[in-house]
Amino acid sequence: PDKDGVRRFDLSMQAGRTPILPGKQTPTWGFNGAFLGPTLRADRGDKVEMAVRNRLPEVSTVHWHGMRLPARMDGGPHQPIEPGDTWTPHWTIDQPAATSWYHPHPHGATAQHVYRGLAGMFIIDDDLDLDLPSDYGVDDVPLILQDKRFAADGSFDGDPLKGTFGILGDHVLVNGSHNPHLNVTTERVRFRVLNGSNARMYTLGFADKRRFHVIATDGGLLGAPVEVEAFALTPGERAEIIVTFTPGEQVVLRSTDNGVDIGEGDFDLLKLIAAADLKPAPALPAHLAPLAAITAPAGAKVRRFKLSGHDAINGKPMDMARIDEVVPAGALEIWEIENNVYSHNFHIHEVAFQVLDMDGSAPPAYATGYKDTVYVPAKSVVRLAVQFGRFTDPVSPYMYHCHILRHEDSGMMGQFVIV
Ligand code: C2O
Ligand code: CU
Ligand code: CU
Numbered sequence: 001p002d003k004d005g006v007r008r009f010d011l012s013m014q015a016g017r018t019p020i021l022p023g024k025q026t027p028t029w030g031f032n033g034a035f036l037g038p039t040l041r042a043d044r045g046d047k048v049e050m051a052v053r054n055r056l057p058e059v060s061t062v063h064w065h066g067m068r069l070p071a072r073m074d075g076g077p078h079q080p081i082e083p084g085d086t087w088t089p090h091w092t093i094d095q096p097a098a099t100s101w102y103h104p105h106p107h108g109a110t111a112q113h114v115y116r117g118l119a120g121m122f123i124i125d126d127d128l129d130l131d132l133p134s135d136y137g138v139d140d141v142p143l144i145l146q147d148k149r150f151a152a153d154g155s156f157d158g159d160p161l162k163g164t165f166g167i168l169g170d171h172v173l174v175n176g177s178h179n180p181h182l183n184v185t186t187e188r189v190r191f192r193v194l195n196g197s198n199a200r201m202y203t204l205g206f207a208d209k210r211r212f213h214v215i216a217t218d219g220g221l222l223g224a225p226v227e228v229e230a231f232a233l234t235p236g237e238r239a240e241i242i243v244t245f246t247p248g249e250q251v252v253l254r255s256t257d258n259g260v261d262i263g264e265g266d267f268d269l270l271k272l273i274a275a276a277d278l279k280p281a282p283a284l285p286a287h288l289a290p291l292a293a294i295t296a297p298a299g300a301k302v303r304r305f306k307l308s309g310h311d312a313i314n315g316k317p318m319d320m321a322r323i324d325e326v327v328p329a330g331a332l333e334i335w336e337i338e339n340n341v342y343s344h345n346f347h348i349h350e351v352a353f354q355v356l357d358m359d360g361s362a363p364p365a366y367a368t369g370y371k372d373t374v375y376v377p378a379k380s381v382v383r384l385a386v387q388f389g390r391f392t393d394p395v396s397p398y399m400y401h402c403h404i405l406r407h408e409d410s411g412m413m414g415q416f417v418i419v
Contacts, residue, residue, distance in 0.1 A: 006047045009040055011062065013081075013104075013118060014055040020178050024154025028176075029056065029116040035176045037102065037120025039142055042093050044126040049090040054081040059106060060113055062087070064122060065236060066100025066218055066372050068350055068389050071396035071417070076349065077107035077320060078396060095352075096220035096289060096370070097126035099142075099192040099238045107320060111160035111198055111405035115167060117176070119144060119196045124220075128289065131282040132215070133190040133242065139281065141182065143193045145233075145255075145269065147172045147200045164310060164342060165199040165262055166406025172200075172255065172267045181271040184245050188281035189272075190215070191253075192240050195233040199404045201263040201343070201375065202255035205230035206243075210251065213284060216240035219352045219370025221289035226366040232258070234345040236373040236403035239366070242284055245274040261378070262343045262404070291369060294332065294354045294385045302334040305400070305414070307344045307376065310407045317411030318401075325416035329392050335384045339376045344407065347373040348386065349398035350418070356383040373403055394419050 001007045016034025017025040031037030042048050052062050059082050063075035072079065073089035081087045100122045104113035121142045133139035147169030151157040160166040174180045195202060205228075206212070213225035218238050225242065233239060245251075253270040257263065303325060305313050316324075327333065334356070337346045352370040355363040359380045362368075376382045394417055401413035 001046055006049055007042050008049045008051070010051045011037065012053045012055055013060060013062070018176065020173065020176065021150060021154050026150070026154045026156060029113065029118050031118065031120055035117045036144065037118065039120060040102070040122040042124060044093050044095065044097065044124060046093045047090065048093060049088065051086050051088050052081060053086045054083055057083055058109065059083065060104045060109070060118070061106050062102055063105035064100065064102050066098060067122070068095045070391040071350070071393045071398050074349055074398060076105050076399050080106060093124055095124060097128060098124045098218070098220040099194065099216065099240055100124060101194050101196065101238070103196070107318070108409050111166055111409045114196070114405055115156060115160045115198055119146070121192065121194060123192070130285055130288065132285070133186065133188055133281060139186040139188065140190045141192070142175065143191050143270065144175050144196045145172060145193065145202055146196045160198050161406055161409060165404055167198045168200055168262065172269055174270050181273055184272050184274040184278070186279040186281050188242055188244050188284070190240055190242050192238065193233060194238045195235050197235050199235060199262055199406060201232060201234040201260065203230050203232050203258045203263060204253065204255055207252040207254055212241050212243040214239055214241050214366035215288055217367060217369045218372045221291070222366070222369040223289065223291035224287050225284055228366055230256070231364070231366050232263070232375065234262070234373065234375040234403065235405070236345065236347050245272070245278060247274055247278050248276050249274045260343055294352060294387045296332045296334050296385045300333055301331065302336060304336045304338065305346070307337065307339045307341070307402065307412060309341060311411040313412055313414050318413040322415065323397055323417055324414040327388050327416050327418050329388070329390045329418050331388045333386050333388070335386050337376050337382045337384070339378060339380055342378045344376045344402045344404060344412070345373055346376050346382070346400065347403045348400040350389050351386050353384040353386040356385050358382050388418055392419050393417060
């Protein structure tokens with residue numbers, strides 16, 4: 001932060017070219033560079049001030065996905081930035097440590113703008129006294145997963161607004177790289193994984209089926225590490241994992257076909273090459289964050305959302321001029337998401353929620369923490385306990401929507417205000 005305690009960020013949305021495939025240049029969009037964006041980082045309690053300049057030939061917006069903030073700072077479709085203009089939102093970070101992210105949200109063009117490369121991570125730190133790997137880029141490594149299709153000339157191929165899901169790419173990039181590897185130098189590494197894909201879901205694990213620990217999801221740390229062999233991530237979701245390595249080994253992080261429409265296909269994502277000598281790492285803490293359950297009181301308001309086809313919620317396509325739900329400040333509510341068709345997921349701006357059940361069963365242990373985006377499998381009902389914030393604004397809405405961007409853009413989105 002500056003002397004006045006304010007942390008200032010300058011972001012410039014711009015077009016460029018990126019060498020992704022050998023010998024080819026891909027036209028891409030990025031923040032402060034040709035492709036993707038810098039990892040932003042702030043502490044709980046910081047005042048942040050953003051200056052977001054749009055140097056693109058199209059109107060766009062920048063949404064702080066996972067951030068708890070006033071609706072006018074949220075960067076949804078109601079905060080357009082015209083070409084040449086600069087948008088200057090500001091807020092105070094007041095939420096637990098978490099891996100969140102930022103991406104454009106212009107209504108009808110989010111899929112295209114994200115697909116071209118506009119996305120970055122936004123890490124929130126909190127001074128919890130925990131011995132977790134935290135040397136950025138060394139043993140605390142961001143992994144942004146995005147699938148793409150390439151045309152023969154190296155440009156991104158496919159129309160993110162066509163077909164049932166838009167783009168389901170056949171190449172998965174990690175931090176914008178094709179066929180990447182990472183040299184591991186420590187016994188344990190924390191990966192902050194973001195599914196920044198338009199539609200694809202990943203079932204992530206290692207080629208040798210080693211077990212590892214999930215320590216955080218969208219909204220921050222779990223109460224305790226959860227040991228898994230694999231975990232799933234749908235678009236917009238994040239997870240932090242801790243993986244242990246032995247000297248000299250090599251192992252591949254991969255996504256395996258789960259037979260689900262948006263999760264088909266096996267992909268090798270990242271080759272991990274451990275050094276002959278690894279720096280010792282402290283043991284994984286048995287407890288992480290004090291995770292207070294989000295509990296809706298008896299008689300809490302229940303709202304029901306039916307996802308139909310790919311372009312409507314409760315039978316209505318998104319309408320910028322219609323407020324669908326009015327929520328009292330600080331409310332604790334039950335939101336019930338029903339999906340009668342193929343895969344969707346559901347993201348709610350501003351809030352933290354916990355998954356109560358998925359088709360009557362408890363969610364997997366690693367998905368019991370604070371979240372803002374949840375998988376809603378085909379033909380299922382997912383119930384959420386949702387905690388709303390206290391920034392009131394009767395006219396500026398927040399969004400809830402399917403984070404399969406083709407669906408969001410074609411109208412599977414609604415608006416709520418907090419009053
Ligand atoms: Cu990440 Cu409304 O979106
Ligand atoms: Cu969001
Ligand atoms: Cu959807």
